[in-house]
Amino acid sequence: DGGITQSPKYLFRKEGQNVTLSCEQNLNHDAMYWYRQDPGQGLRLIYYSQIVNDFQKGDIAEGYSVSREKKESFPLTVTSAQKNPTAFYLCASSSLAGVLDTQYFGPGTRLTVL
């Protein structure tokens, strides 16, 4: 089955710790995205990548970092510099960025900072 997986589904972190959220896709998509969702707000773009070894900041990149060493994988690290990290994080992918194409979403990771 093709799709996007995110792990873990729920994640708890102590203040001051870095944590990495996993996102893997087997759809052979070039573009991958990370979004953050907060209650009462629309999804906001954190980072995106159009090709391996390249990524760009989105609207709210501060306190986050990413890597794209493989086409299938786009992990997101929430660093201790992120002031309000508790949120629902969604990863997505599409076959070609900048072209009219559907984005496919993973199931999400809910991060809670204790």
Add this chain to the structure above:
Amino acid sequence: KNEVEQSPQNLTAQEGEFITINCSYSVGISALHWLQQHPGGGIVSLFMLSSGKKKHGRLIATINIQEKHSSLHITASHPRDSAVYICAVNYGGSQGNLIFGKGTKLSVKP
């Protein structure tokens, strides 16, 4: 500023009712997407459209480019349609980034 506005914010319907959710945006777009988010959080893409109308089962999406407005209709609504429906637009450019509305929470009562 590019904005996406949805209405209503919350909607409660009886099973079988015809439902309309609206989306307005502020500047010209390449494409508009309708997404469905279930209580567990996962998001499914329902439609992507840049003009006219699309239909899939009981769901119909329309877009009026001149008025910068789109509607999502659900015919013969069912409790399993209960979800948050999200409108998102692609303003073009090389990134393919989407700008999202805040969503419409739909609850269909049996």
